[in-house]
Amino acid sequence: MEGVDYLIDERKKAQFDVEAMKVAWAGSREAFELSDRMAKLVANDPAFEKFTRPMLSRKELFKNTLRKAAHGWKLIVDLRLTEEEAKWLRLYIDEPAYTDLHWGMFIPAIEGQGTEEQKKKWLPLARRMQIIGCYAQTELGHGSNVQGLETTATFDPQADEFVIHSPTLTSSKWWPGGLGKASTHALVYARLIVGGEFHGVHGTLRKLVSSLNSAVGKPVSNCIAVVCIYRLCGKMNLSIVYHRCFNEGFIVQLRSLEDHLPLPGITVGDIGLKFGNGAYNTMDNGVLRFDHVRIPRDQMLMRVAQVTKEGKFRQSDVPRQLLYGTMVYVRQTIVSDASKALSRAVCIATRYSAVRRQFGSRNGGPETQVIDYKTQQSRLFPLLASAYAFRFVGEWLKWLYTDVKQRLEANDFSTLPEAHACTAGLKSLTTTATADGIEECRKLCGGHGYLVSSGLPELFAVYIPACTYEGDNVVLLLQVARFLVKTVSELGYKQPVGTTAYMGRVAALMQNNCTVRTVEDWLNPGAIVEAFEARAARMSVACGRQLAKFENPEEGFAELASDLVEAALAHCQLIVVSKFVEKLQQDIPGKGVKQSLEILCYVYALFLLHKHQGEFLATGYLTPKQAVLANEQLRTLYSKVRPNAIALVDSFNYTDHYLGSILGRYDGNVYPKLYEAAWQDPLNDSDVADGFHQYVQPILKQKLHSAKL
């Protein structure tokens, strides 16, 4: 029945003030109100309906996204929304679109890498959307290894232009969102070649580079600031002066601003279907090839490096590390998105687990709600706790980013490597856990979770690329490991900072073992954090010791890569746990709010401890007995979460529109709505399916031999 709240009894069980928790989740009352306003704006606007999305063909789907994007932009303009409001509006529209890249990558990149002059020229155009831009870095052949990009940008001093070219098939730009159909411009990353044009194919280039290498004495492709000049006398009696530089970003117009047709020399299109039905297929991830496309010199972004009119390459005194600042920013938003995606999935699975009853009926009474099964709790509640943990670590990363920015402005680069490693690691940890967590939530919903109308399949399909873009999650953990190994090796003379500060206490962490003796002893933030510190420190040190056995450190690193990744993950988990603990040391208003969060914090930590108990035991920090006590405490904690479970997911304040799930409906009215929705499938348009007379009737009537198949 409409209007009835089938979860009312669950909501009555809550032991904390849900409204206050909403504020704690949002970060502040203002943040809550802003986000709430935008959520309702979208939810109440039929233009943003999304139920039919998965049934659309690719073309209809894309057109529909263009429509929504336009409608969204109209609202932003008409209602004069602030940038912050616009961001939330786009988030709640909940449909990947070219605008994500335009606002999220193209504009920030120009802001970060453009000169004042360039910003003055391009930003107003972009901010008014008179041009639409995307971020074209990845190529068919290179993603993780950005240094290996093959697209060339050769400076032609005669014309004062760069010639952008795709010398090989694998140099085709491939993946950039918004590139395929929507963008008029792209920020293209390419190998800068100054001092002469280079027309070689890959093989020739390789010869050239290898000659350069022997000349310079170390691999050119690995050096960033070294600019080399080399003279080659080729068979064609051609003299080439070659400057091998870092990849640079170039603003390249792709399509006419009049008729939107690709400009001469540009081949551009969509790369085809991706995972899922609607999901990320609303985005025109694109392919792009250049055939000697010319752009003015001033369309190279020149904040950190310039090419002069005369064809001279110059590094400005703004250090290249500055660009890391943008990376910290982007990855910080990815962590924050992880908490959103995971909390959505958890909200759906939690509500449905309270609605769903299976087994355990006594005397003909109702069956047990599946949320009451301990196995269900032990799969679901750690994810609920993770959603909160990621929310708070994301908040902290936002602070870290502003801190880094301020320091950079004051020319203080000291914390940058640590901040960079930390965001890389947290991006990897949170996105992997979220992707796996969404799928676990789907399984927690049994068969019905497999229906698109549960919302979970599409959420999974649209989310998982976060594990890959902005750095493959394994490659990122290897970067963290590299930083940890370095930190350990320098302990003798360099004080570790930020999230690695605990390494400064390595001697104590190696020596002192856990002192927990009872189940209750585990309810102690100090004991918890120390356990995670000791495990992470011991694993890093063990890796360091193993590495020391290798003559060639690079070989050692390669050989031990798996162990290094485990150590890096241990370090990142420590960060999440300690930021959660730190959060709880702050004042958090509202009846029962802090207490409920404390329970979740313990759940998160002890769940990890149980899952990775092998590492805690192997490093000798824990005894088996202590691990058992932790596990027992965990069970008790689940019972404490149970009455609050629905209220804890209500606190995310998600509208039914944003959730997009019949199983996760706020009112719990699942079955009638599932039943209704089924009939909307096109297959139910007719009683007898299209194709029956051609392909089934002949079988039933044993007349297949004369049938036309």
Add this chain to the structure above:
Amino acid sequence: MEGVDYLIDERKKAQFDVEAMKVAWAGSREAFELSDRMAKLVANDPAFEKFTRPMLSRKELFKNTLRKAAHGWKLIVDLRLTEEEAKWLRLYIDEPAYTDLHWGMFIPAIEGQGTEEQKKKWLPLARRMQIIGCYAQTELGHGSNVQGLETTATFDPQADEFVIHSPTLTSSKWWPGGLGKASTHALVYARLIVGGEFHGVHGTLRKLVSSLNSAVGKPVSNCIAVVCIYRLCGKMNLSIVYHRCFNEGFIVQLRSLEDHLPLPGITVGDIGLKFGNGAYNTMDNGVLRFDHVRIPRDQMLMRVAQVTKEGKFRQSDVPRQLLYGTMVYVRQTIVSDASKALSRAVCIATRYSAVRRQFGSRNGGPETQVIDYKTQQSRLFPLLASAYAFRFVGEWLKWLYTDVKQRLEANDFSTLPEAHACTAGLKSLTTTATADGIEECRKLCGGHGYLVSSGLPELFAVYIPACTYEGDNVVLLLQVARFLVKTVSELGYKQPVGTTAYMGRVAALMQNNCTVRTVEDWLNPGAIVEAFEARAARMSVACGRQLAKFENPEEGFAELASDLVEAALAHCQLIVVSKFVEKLQQDIPGKGVKQSLEILCYVYALFLLHKHQGEFLATGYLTPKQAVLANEQLRTLYSKVRPNAIALVDSFNYTDHYLGSILGRYDGNVYPKLYEAAWQDPLNDSDVADGFHQYVQPILKQKLHSAKL
């Protein structure tokens, strides 16, 4: 270039005879040849093209599947294929269709549960496909708890008919494959009510049942064979004689054999979109409601229980446990399918990992193949090993099934509970690992794995329901746990059999710890199996001890469910490991074949040991040092797998058609084919996207205010 084998160098590295390994994988030369013939038959027939599948609308998709099913059936008839050949043919067509349920569930259920007479009547019709049947058990409200089904089948002695009825919304049949559009008949499971008609709604039924409960003294819904009679005088002055029986299966005709329209009283349709694009959406999983539909008495399957003309309910002397035999059969096929799905994913990821190069170029030479990175190996090779492990345990399960069948025919039920627990556990273990493994393979392919043309998204989407159907994987592990706990508690007086035989040596397994001292010591099947036995036995015993602390064993079981599931998994892993080891004690012909399989067996076991080292350490069987040695050995083993990796996946003998993956192409010609495929997306039909003029141009031209959105 066409015709070039880009993986030829990889193939040359193989240290074993690939053709012999193909036979080992297939099980026998005959099996290999049969499967190879069917694979080629499908691959070379353009009627089975599947590249465009994900781009079709639901209706086109379904029609296309009907066409393929008809074409497949025509081949089967025309070529007079055997049942075995037909099974492989359907497998290689690689598209879920109503025929799967017809042949895989409907027919076997009649074979298992029908009387001789019933089989004589229905099987010829079904085998000639003059009728199409599905298996309708699950309802909107009940899946795992089959005992809770609400559909009623009330016997009307006057008419000698059953009245099939859906008394509640949640009693609607929901999920059965082939039900929505294709089937003419369904095998419907329903609560049998004999001795009077029952017209109550759920509430009334509940009252009735609770009265029955108090009369009988224990929950009626839990007792199987007890038939109770009770007399109620309702308000309507109606006297009801009520036989509460086990759910029974009924053959119900759903659609006219003339025009395929649903028969009177039948509401039937498709339940809507499921995960993925093509994937399982080729199947018409259906919803079905009955409004007092009448069927003749002899359409209840009566092998184990009968209702007589007079309305008497009788159990025959064929025990109900016999039905478990069918379950063992079906789950055995699921394990075998797991090895197929996982090996497909692994084949794609392995080949692509050899093609893909990223980082590590020296002197301008080619970059490192990503398969050479230890992290890539440590993620990929255990999955490769798992595919082989599941293949062999599946083979063994097939043997187990024939053994069980023979025993049942000889009225020996002694091994049935163990066989039942064992197949339940192996179904759970292999399908969970396969689902996770496919997704890991996708991630191993970086960005390109996210493209549908990689084959991996659709493989994942179509595979994952295997974790849910035929028993939710967690519910199944709980069943295994129950069996283990029982086995442990009876150790004093009952010799454990089959896969639990090791429990008979529990004292030794509790006492003796691992004796490994060097890295090489781990290359010892005895040491490996003993480690897994000790861990499983110790975990089961620990659970038993914990359970003993509870007054009410059921409460204890519920409270400790998570730990019990872990113990059950440990037991199941032991089975897989020991069946792999046993396989290697057989004669396996072919140069290097056995040696290569031995390496994989060690990889599988030591990978599990590392992953679950917490359990091996916590139970005290291993020391941290021994765990480290195992991990070191594992690294060495990866290096031994490396040169054989491509050959090991070639040995699956999959055609490019069956793989359906550009990344997994046999010839490794990935990039040109990815590039070509992109242009086939409908979005690339025109240079300017549909919707541009309406929804993008007005933005660029700042004319949104006057645009029609």
